[in-house]
Amino acid sequence: MKKVSIDYRVPYADTDQMGVVYYGNYLTFFERARNELMRVCGYTYREFEADGCMLPVIHAQLDYHRPARYDDLLEITAFVQAQKGVRLEIACEVRRKGEEEILVKGFTRHVCVSSSDFRPCPLPERFLGIIR
Amino acid sequence: MKKVSIDYRVPYADTDQMGVVYYGNYLTFFERARNELMRVCGYTYREFEADGCMLPVIHAQLDYHRPARYDDLLEITAFVQAQKGVRLEIACEVRRKGEEEILVKGFTRHVCVSSSDFRPCPLPERFLGIIR
Amino acid sequence: MKKVSIDYRVPYADTDQMGVVYYGNYLTFFERARNELMRVCGYTYREFEADGCMLPVIHAQLDYHRPARYDDLLEITAFVQAQKGVRLEIACEVRRKGEEEILVKGFTRHVCVSSSDFRPCPLPERFLGIIR
Amino acid sequence: MKKVSIDYRVPYADTDQMGVVYYGNYLTFFERARNELMRVCGYTYREFEADGCMLPVIHAQLDYHRPARYDDLLEITAFVQAQKGVRLEIACEVRRKGEEEILVKGFTRHVCVSSSDFRPCPLPERFLGIIR
Numbered sequence: 001m002k003k004v005s006i007d008y009r010v011p012y013a014d015t016d017q018m019g020v021v022y023y024g025n026y027l028t029f030f031e032r033a034r035n036e037l038m039r040v041c042g043y044t045y046r047e048f049e050a051d052g053c054m055l056p057v058i059h060a061q062l063d064y065h066r067p068a069r070y071d072d073l074l075e076i077t078a079f080v081q082a083q084k085g086v087r088l089e090i091a092c093e094v095r096r097k098g099e100e101e102i103l104v105k106g107f108t109r110h111v112c113v114s115s116s117d118f119r120p121c122p123l124p125e126r127f128l129g130i131i132r
Numbered sequence: 133m134k135k136v137s138i139d140y141r142v143p144y145a146d147t148d149q150m151g152v153v154y155y156g157n158y159l160t161f162f163e164r165a166r167n168e169l170m171r172v173c174g175y176t177y178r179e180f181e182a183d184g185c186m187l188p189v190i191h192a193q194l195d196y197h198r199p200a201r202y203d204d205l206l207e208i209t210a211f212v213q214a215q216k217g218v219r220l221e222i223a224c225e226v227r228r229k230g231e232e233e234i235l236v237k238g239f240t241r242h243v244c245v246s247s248s249d250f251r252p253c254p255l256p257e258r259f260l261g262i263i264r
Numbered sequence: 265m266k267k268v269s270i271d272y273r274v275p276y277a278d279t280d281q282m283g284v285v286y287y288g289n290y291l292t293f294f295e296r297a298r299n300e301l302m303r304v305c306g307y308t309y310r311e312f313e314a315d316g317c318m319l320p321v322i323h324a325q326l327d328y329h330r331p332a333r334y335d336d337l338l339e340i341t342a343f344v345q346a347q348k349g350v351r352l353e354i355a356c357e358v359r360r361k362g363e364e365e366i367l368v369k370g371f372t373r374h375v376c377v378s379s380s381d382f383r384p385c386p387l388p389e390r391f392l393g394i395i396r
Numbered sequence: 397m398k399k400v401s402i403d404y405r406v407p408y409a410d411t412d413q414m415g416v417v418y419y420g421n422y423l424t425f426f427e428r429a430r431n432e433l434m435r436v437c438g439y440t441y442r443e444f445e446a447d448g449c450m451l452p453v454i455h456a457q458l459d460y461h462r463p464a465r466y467d468d469l470l471e472i473t474a475f476v477q478a479q480k481g482v483r484l485e486i487a488c489e490v491r492r493k494g495e496e497e498i499l500v501k502g503f504t505r506h507v508c509v510s511s512s513d514f515r516p517c518p519l520p521e522r523f524l525g526i527i528r
């Protein structure tokens with residue numbers, strides 16, 4: 001199962017007055033890594049949507065160990081940690097590039113739904129072939 | 133021509149590590165006041181869209197005089213400063229509630245387009261009747 | 265134990281191309297309600313910081329049941345769900361105003377640290393008196 | 397005078413329900429390019445701050461020609477367009493990577509202030525040497 005990492009440079013926009021990355025912004029970091037995970041697997045989320053499916057988030061959780069700061073070059077890693085039926089879980093880890101220590105980790109749980117009626121639908125075979 | 137003000141309490145999320153509201157967030161403040169301007173006029177932007185029109189921004193500018201800070205209760209004021217043909221300009225001013233001094237001011241220029249083909253279209257008569 | 269609700273009108277800025285509020289923005293909604301919870305209790309987070317303490321988030325989780333949409337008037341409710349030693353958990357629920365159904369719920373876990381050395385420190389007595 | 401470009405992949409987080417990048421997010425794009433402009437010049441904004449100076453924005457303006465969309469790979473270009481006394485203007489242009497057409501352009505005007513008293517102070521010689 002693939003694991004993909006992206007580099008991300010923290011702008012001022014992501015920080016708050018405590019001088020660290022605002023806690024809500026990590027969910028955007030997670031999304032950036034998920035997008036790239038799908039691209040590297042050869043099936044972008046844009047194509048996934050064009051095929052009539054969507055992957056809304058039904059649960060998210062995050063553990064904040066250490067803060068990231070302005071101008072840090074982060075490495076954000078994503079991988080599929082579970083898949084069963086219409087459900088999919090993608091884990092994410094945030095580190096400073098080149099360092100072992102995890103700053104923030106967590107995961108998002110998604111359900112595959114049809115774009116036409118928003119009802120749960122099976123993950124496309126093409127997608128399952130990729131993540132297995 | 134109507135002038136509408138909203139109250140807005142600044143969360144940590146809006147601040148940056150300089151300890152002030154991040155400069156990009158004021159464009160969201162402007163949008164909040166524009167939305168309320170239309171609501172008070174009796175024609176919400178949601179209804180405007182339901183009528184097949186949209187008002188994308190083609191120009192925005194902002195002057196930053198003084199910083200807003202975490203937990204400040206802001207008063208954000210919006211009013212139509214110009215309208216000609218398919219174009220509309222809405223000015224916005226940000227103050228601390230109860231104070232005269234303007235922290236940030238600016239305006240956005242919009243063009244009315246049809247939702248179906250994204251081509252310029254006249255502002256709805258109903259809307260013109262309101263802003264005159 | 266106090267429970268506090270705030271009203272919040274969803275701007276375009278909070279939505280994404282799925283036509284719903286972006287999943288990461290709920291953590292800012294939670295923060296808005298936490299801020300107001302402290303204000304209503306008579307001890308704002310701004311004062312809390314002035315007293316040399318901070319409440320960084322060490323864990324957050326969210327369950328997304330139904331989407332909120334542009335221009336929805338939301339009611340965001342916060343209450344202390346647990347407190348032990350230096351730790352504090354604040355639960356949040358998001359509804360459309362006047363409706364029973366929960367759109368999103370979750371909680372944040374905080375640890376009280378000293379602003380001077382970022383080490384865990386006891387929650388101020390004044391604060392404990394309020395939340396009990 | 398140096399011109400620097402960065403690549404930026406648009407996440408869902410940046411879009412709004414019109415299916416395009418929300419107009420306020422371009423100011424963050426501009427900041428990302430400004431940060432990299434300084435890094436490439438050999439004097440990061442982090443170092444600039446460590447030297448006791450800050451460059452708050454006093455004016456910003458943007459022209460929106462065409463929308464950027466989810467998953468677009470953007471090229472964001474920044475260059476110094478004017479500098480006089482304590483003032484500095486940095487222009488930014490946003491394109492899809494590999495395309496000529498400008499989607500959004502604008503500039504920010506900054507004033508150099510001292511971190512200690514927030515009063516205007518001369519741009520550091522080291523910085524002037526770089527941008528000339």
